[in-house]
Amino acid sequence: MTEIDDYSSRVLDVVDAIPPGQVMSYGDVAEYLGAGGPRQVGRVLARYGGGAPWWRVIHADGTPAPGHDATALEHYLAEGTPLLSREGTARRGVRVNMRQARWHGPGR
DNA sequence: GTGCTGACACAGG
DNA sequence: ACCTGTGCCAGCA
Numbered sequence: 001m002t003e004i005d006d007y008s009s010r011v012l013d014v015v016d017a018i019p020p021g022q023v024m025s026y027g028d029v030a031e032y033l034g035a036g037g038p039r040q041v042g043r044v045l046a047r048y049g050g051g052a053p054w055w056r057v058i059h060a061d062g063t064p065a066p067g068h069d070a071t072a073l074e075h076y077l078a079e080g081t082p083l084l085s086r087e088g089t090a091r092r093g094v095r096v097n098m099r100q101a102r103w104h105g106p107g108r
Numbered sequence: 109g110t111g112c113t114g115a116c117a118c119a120g121g
Numbered sequence: 122a123c124c125t126g127t128g129c130c131a132g133c134a
Contacts, residue, residue, distance in 0.1 A: 026116050030130095037130045038116040046115045054115075065115040095122095 004048055007036060011044040018056040020079040022103035023096050025060040032105060062095040069094055 004012070014029055026038035045054045045065070055072035058064050062084065064072035073094050076083055082097035 030116090039114065039130055040116095040132095042115040043131070044115095049115075057115085059115090060117060067115075 007033075007040070008044045008048055010035075011041055012048055012052045015045070015049075015052040015054065015057055017106070018053065018103055021081050021101065023056045023058055023062075023081065023098070023101045024103055025058060025098070027060055028102070028104070029057060058096055060098075062098045062101075064094060064096070 010033055011029060014024070014032055018024055024032070026041045029041045030037050041057065042065075045052070045057055053075070055064060055068070055075040058072070063069075064076075075081075076094075076096065082100035084095045084097050
C-alpha cells in the first residue's frame with residue numbers, strides 16, 4: 001500500500017482532472033491548489049507521477065518535463081494537444097501552445 | 109540547525 | 122530559442 005500525503009494526493013487529483021488536449025503549468029497547479037509552490041508540484045510528480053498524466057503538467061513556457069520530453073510529445077500527438085513545434089522553430093525545443101492548451105479548473 | 113538539491117518561475121543577456 | 126542568475130518552498134544528509 002502506498003500511502004500518499006494529502007498534498008501529493010491533491011496534486012495528483014488536479015493533474016488527473018486535466019482533460020486531454022489541455023495542460024497546466026507547475027505554477028498554475030500550485031496556485032490552483034493555493035498551497036506549496038511549483039517546485040513542490042514538480043517534486044510530487046517526480047515521485048508519484050507514475051499514476052497520473054504528468055505530461056499534461058509542463059513549464060510556464062510550454063516546455064515539457066526533462067528526461068521525458070520525447071514521451072510527452074507522443075502523448076501530445078495522441079491527445080491532440082496544440083503544439084507550437086514547427087519546422088521553423090527548433091524541434092528540439094518542443095513546446096505546447098499554452099495560449100490554447102492552458103486549462104484552468106473545470107468549466108474553462 | 110546548516111547547507112545542498114530539485115520534473116519551477118521570472119528577468120536579463 | 123538558449124543559457125545564467127536570483128527567488129521561493131520543501132525534503133534530506
